[in-house]
């Protein structure tokens with residue numbers, strides 16, 4: 001039986017009759033992060049080896065005794081057309097190269113093999129191979145509508161067919177080492193998806209998340225890449241960055257639409273070469289962390305504004321999923337409503353309330369700019385204030401507004417929101433005023449319990465605590 005390569009490992013086969021060449025190419029690929037490199041010095045054994053073991057890419061010397069690479073190439077192509085083959089030729093003979101490409105070789109290398117060229121060519125061949133695999137697996141998924149690991153998506157409550165298609169796509173691409181980009185409005189579940197990708201990839205390492213919003217380049221580089229001792233005033237000790245913690249696992253970079261130019265360049269290097277420099281160090285380091293990225297910004301718009309690099313954008317486009325906003329998957333509302341009612345009730349130590357039958361329909365009229373997070377906060381609030389029996393619609397009305405419930409039309413909606421804001425503040429408020437108001441109101445409703453207030457606000461407890469303490473705003477003091 002064939003020996004499959006372990007998940008995520010892509011097996012490279014080097015075929016050459018010269019042991020020294022095999023050894024040096026193998027060493028160079030291993031040190032570049034390719035962990036599964038096997039060799040064969042007898043060309044007559046290659047077909048047996050391929051029948052025995054799964055191989056992703058082959059580097060094939062053309063000049064070998066007994067059976068030359070030129071003779072072997074068509075045999076491999078005929079039996080294993082999915083394996084990209086890089087031929088190694090001793091001279092830069094155009095005719096030979098053209099002949100090999102015509103016979104199905106993917107690319108060629110000139111001997112003595114240049115290390116950089118070998119690594120680039122192998123990387124490209126592996127990318128091609130994983131794309132081919134993805135395509136054929138996707139075709140199968142399309143015809144069978146199956147999910148191999150539904151349990152991985154257990155924390156993502158949905159019955160929506162677009163979300164299911166996203167899960168299927170993720171099952172296919174999670175096996176590759178290519179970065180995955182997740183876009184979608186705030187609160188649509190991007191982090192949940194990133195965690196599912198981590199689980200699917202079968203990595204043994206940790207899932208490590210970094211929110212890049214508000215980080216300048218120094219903070220971004222230091223947090224992600226770490227620093228060497230003495231790199232800057234106060235750097236008394238060398239310190240590893242999050243990328244080290246994510247070794248063998250997944251690095252989730254959130255809000256990458258906010259990264260500044262310098263950080264974008266560093267991220268591009270990391271994605272392209274899997275390389276980085278700790279702050280203050282000239283020694284390059286390698287990372288094998290799987291990278292998942294997310295943003296709720298429109299990156300094409302950021303490119304137009306000159307705030308996001310084109311090359312980085314295209315690098316991110318390989319594997320991309322876009323999570324639809326909640327208002328575009330209203331079929332999920334009843335499921336989510338039921339899920340969060342149960343969750344809120346058990347968190348608050350209450351009996352799960354029965355929702356009024358019209359609640360899901362009414363919620364469907366609201367655009368949910370904060371998506372699932374907003375719905376979750378709304379339901380926690382309602383359950384918190386719920387005395388027993390059937391859940392009251394009042395707390396939902398208070399947030400959504402009666403008139404808004406009756407209309408989906410933009411201008412009317414704006415007028416209603418504007419009207420509501422004016423009624424509360426007496427004028428059109430600033431963001432800070434709204435934030436102060438929200439924090440004060442959440443603390444009041446949660447009777448001073450910061451954990452609950454944070455849940456209502458859809459923010460982390462620590463973030464709320466910082467706001468309450470840190471910036472000396474009046475709302476914090478009053479709350």
Ligand SMILES: Nc1ncnc2c1ncn2[C@@H]1O[C@H](COP(=O)(O)OP(=O)(O)OP(=O)(O)O)[C@@H](O)[C@H]1O
Nearest residue numbers: 155156157185186187188189190191192296372373
């Ligand atoms: N389909 C879902 N089922 C259950 N919970 C969900 C779902 N989608 C989102 N959530 C919950 O909503 C909240 C927000 O989710 P998450 O942090 O993954 O969103 P996000 O898109 O990463 O948000 P942001 O862009 O603001 O970082 C979390 O509490 C999460 O558990």
